[in-house]
Amino acid sequence: MEHMFTRLEWLVGKEKLENLGTKSVALFGCGGVGGFAMEALVRTGIGRLVLIDGDKVTVSNLNRQLIATQETIGRRKVEVAKERALSIRPDMQVDTYDIVYTKEAYPDFIKDIKVDFVIDAIDMVTAKLAIIENCQELGIPCISSMGTGNKMHP
Template sequence: MEYLLTRLEWLVGPDKINMLKHTSIALFGVGGVGGGALEALVRAGVGRIVLIDGDKVTPSNLNRQMITTHESIARRKVEVAKERALSINPNVVIETYDIMYTEEAYPGFIQSLNVDFVIDAIDMVTAKINIVEVCQANNIPLICSMGGGNRFYPEKLQIADIHKTHTDPLARVMRRELRKRRIKKQLVVFSTETPTIPEFRGESKSPGTCSFVPPVAGFILAAHVLRTILEVPEQ
């Protein structure tokens, strides 16, 4: 009989399916980018996913965040994300932390999660740098998302080392800060597209966003993690 992972099993074999069931991944951020990553991880049969996000769903999230519906407005994102994940795969273990992570506020947090891989899909630069520092110091595999706002072309997203990025204002800041810390490499997903300057956001400093770029960035993050776990050869 067919089941959730039948088609993936045809592709990779039962041993790799079992490998995914015994994999743990921490996902920082379940918004536009993180929600896409979560969707891919859950539908691939990852056995344990730890969700970290200290925000709630707002109406403006509906245009790009896969976990959101009108019914979820004002609810905590990690709880909404957990419900969606379990509605897809009731066997996945979902752990939630409704926090805005920084190493200063939560020392030793990442190490305590005991995961095989970390995905960074948050916006706050200080927290992103903390995550890189902790993961590298503890040999925890990590991939980070750079900026997904003010862009229209998901096909211009790519995976690269942080020091080979360009065009991305967030990546520029990250490069500078990581150099100060003598961190020589870090894998990221970034866009080669020149960001559009928003015209209609009033006094807000938040980026404009469309429905199709942030989730694709999340899928690319998850794809890298899943290919690494499944030992898919590089092309």
């Protein structure tokens, strides 16, 4: 059977592919943007994924969220996302935190989870700012998605 990452290895090389396997990424938000980011990370060989989301799948998620199906309605997003990740790559490490992140409630969270990279795919602006500021203080690269959730005229 062909190795799962053969085509990626052709693109980036064996050494870089092996390096990806040693990296850990925290993903804040498993919904619209986060679900697709998670899928890409799983399929590119990241070694450890830390999923953070304090919500459950709802009917209104069906039109835009990868993890939302009729079967997942009512379930916790981090658990559904973890199951999907492990159904693709059972060998990877997936940690979950079923929380709504705020700087006040979790002041040392990013430092404590020990990741190489952070992706912010949440809607709450104050939490986004806290994630970005904390990552800058810790020297952790961060991508922040400026989504349109709850915004008709941003």
